[in-house]
Amino acid sequence: MNGSAFEPIKIPVEVWDREDSREILKNRDVAGLFKLAAKYAGASQVDIGAATGLSQGRVSRISRNQSHITELDVYERIATGLGLPDHARMVFGLAPLDTASPTGNYGDDHQEQSEELTARIKAAAAIDPTMVMILTTDTNNLRLMDRRVGGVVIADKMRAQIAQLERAHRHAIRPGIRAQLAHVLSETAALAGWQAIDTCALSDAWDHHEHAISAAREAEDFALLAYASGQQAYVLIDLGRPAEATELLQHVRTTYDHRVPGHLRTWLAAAQAEAAAILGDEATCRTALDQAAALLPGDDADPHLPYVSLNTHHLARWRGNCLVRFGDPDTIEDLRSALAGMDGTYNRAEAGLRCDLAHALLATGETDAAQPHLYRAEQLATMTGSRRHGRRVKELTRAATRGPR
Structure with a gap:
C-alpha cells in the first residue's frame, strides 16, 4: 500500500x-x-x-x-x-x-x-450588506425549493451556493461582513446536511454539519449553533446510535435552551423526544413532547429562524411520529389532524407523515386504510428523491403484505 x-x-x-x-x-x-x-x-x-x-x-x-x-x-x-x-x-x-x-x-x-x-x-471586498442579503435570499429560495422538490433536484444549485459563500467568506477581511457571511454559510451548510441525511449520505451529512457548526461559532450565533448541533443528532440516529443522539440533544438543550428563541427551543425538545422514542424510552419521549408543546409560541414562524418551520400542525405530526412507536391510541387522530393542516408545500414532510399514519393504521390492523397513504408516500418520496422515506415505504409495504387482509 x-x-x-x-x-x-x-x-x-x-x-x-x-x-x-x-x-x-x-x-x-x-x-x-x-x-x-x-x-x-x-x-x-x-x-x-x-x-x-x-x-x-x-x-x-x-x-x-x-x-x-x-x-x-x-x-x-x-x-x-x-x-x-x-x-x-x-x-x-x-x-x-x-x-x-x-x-x-x-x-x-x-x-x-x-x-x-x-x-x-x-x-x-466588493461584498457589502446588500450582497449578503442577496446571498441570504438565494439560500432561503433553495430552502423553499428543497421542501417542495427535494435536495436531489437542486443539488447543483446547492453546491454552487456553498462554493460561492465559502469563497467569499474565506477571503473577506471586514469583520462585520465576514460574520454575516459565516451566518449564511452556516444556514446553507445545515440545509445541505439535512439533504444528505435524506439521501442517506451520512458521511457527507456529518461533514456538512461540522461545517455549519464551525461557521455558526464564527458568526457567534447561538441559535444556528444549537440548530446545526441538534440536527447533527439525526446522523447518529440514522447510524443506529439513538442513545448518543439523545445525549447530544440533551447537552444542546442544557447549553443553549435559554439563549435561543421559542420556536427553536420547541424544535430541540421535539427532536429529543424523537431520539428517545427511537431508543424506546417512552418516559423521556413523553416528557420532551410535553415540554415542546408548552414552549411553542403562538406565532406560526419566527422571521429570525427561517430554517425552523414549526406550528401546532407540525408539532402534532412530530408527536404522532414519536408515539406511533408505543402504540398510543391517540396517534392516528394526531396524524390525521397534522395531515389536514399541511399546506401542500412540504412534500418531503408529507411523505414522512403519511408513513407515520400508515404505520399507525397497520398497528391497529387497518391494512386497507393504510394502503392509500403508502401509495402517496411513495409518490412523494420518488418526487423529492428521498431515499430515507423511500426505505421506510418499502418496510411498511412489506409489513402490510404480511399483515391480515
Missing part, C-alpha cells in the same frame, strides 16, 4: 508543474486529483481513503463525480493525504505548510499566486 493514515501518498513533485495538473488544482477537481494519485503513485481507492480519511465508497463516488467536496477541512485532508507540496496547495486554494518559504524555488508561481490571492481578496 502506497499511502496510509499517517504517510501521504507519494506523487512525484514534477507532476504538479504540468499544466493539466494545475488546471485540476485550480478547479478543485478532486476526482482529477485521485486519478493523478492512481496514475503517478499507483494508489488504489483503498489507499486514497486511508490517506485522506474518506471511506472507500466515498472515494469511489467522488471518482465517478457522484459526490462532491465542499468542506475546507476535507480539502485539507485530501491535500495532506496526497502529499501536495506548498506551491500545489496554494493553487488548490489552501495555505502553505512552510510559511517561511511557501513556494520554494517557484518564483513565477509565487507571483501568480500572489496575483490570484489579491484578486480573490478584491472580489470579496
Whole structure:
C-alpha cells in the first residue's frame, strides 16, 4: 500500500508543474486529483481513503463525480493525504505548510499566486450588506425549493451556493461582513446536511454539519449553533446510535435552551423526544413532547429562524411520529389532524407523515386504510428523491403484505 493514515501518498513533485495538473488544482477537481494519485503513485481507492480519511465508497463516488467536496477541512485532508507540496496547495486554494518559504524555488508561481490571492481578496471586498442579503435570499429560495422538490433536484444549485459563500467568506477581511457571511454559510451548510441525511449520505451529512457548526461559532450565533448541533443528532440516529443522539440533544438543550428563541427551543425538545422514542424510552419521549408543546409560541414562524418551520400542525405530526412507536391510541387522530393542516408545500414532510399514519393504521390492523397513504408516500418520496422515506415505504409495504387482509 502506497499511502496510509499517517504517510501521504507519494506523487512525484514534477507532476504538479504540468499544466493539466494545475488546471485540476485550480478547479478543485478532486476526482482529477485521485486519478493523478492512481496514475503517478499507483494508489488504489483503498489507499486514497486511508490517506485522506474518506471511506472507500466515498472515494469511489467522488471518482465517478457522484459526490462532491465542499468542506475546507476535507480539502485539507485530501491535500495532506496526497502529499501536495506548498506551491500545489496554494493553487488548490489552501495555505502553505512552510510559511517561511511557501513556494520554494517557484518564483513565477509565487507571483501568480500572489496575483490570484489579491484578486480573490478584491472580489470579496466588493461584498457589502446588500450582497449578503442577496446571498441570504438565494439560500432561503433553495430552502423553499428543497421542501417542495427535494435536495436531489437542486443539488447543483446547492453546491454552487456553498462554493460561492465559502469563497467569499474565506477571503473577506471586514469583520462585520465576514460574520454575516459565516451566518449564511452556516444556514446553507445545515440545509445541505439535512439533504444528505435524506439521501442517506451520512458521511457527507456529518461533514456538512461540522461545517455549519464551525461557521455558526464564527458568526457567534447561538441559535444556528444549537440548530446545526441538534440536527447533527439525526446522523447518529440514522447510524443506529439513538442513545448518543439523545445525549447530544440533551447537552444542546442544557447549553443553549435559554439563549435561543421559542420556536427553536420547541424544535430541540421535539427532536429529543424523537431520539428517545427511537431508543424506546417512552418516559423521556413523553416528557420532551410535553415540554415542546408548552414552549411553542403562538406565532406560526419566527422571521429570525427561517430554517425552523414549526406550528401546532407540525408539532402534532412530530408527536404522532414519536408515539406511533408505543402504540398510543391517540396517534392516528394526531396524524390525521397534522395531515389536514399541511399546506401542500412540504412534500418531503408529507411523505414522512403519511408513513407515520400508515404505520399507525397497520398497528391497529387497518391494512386497507393504510394502503392509500403508502401509495402517496411513495409518490412523494420518488418526487423529492428521498431515499430515507423511500426505505421506510418499502418496510411498511412489506409489513402490510404480511399483515391480515
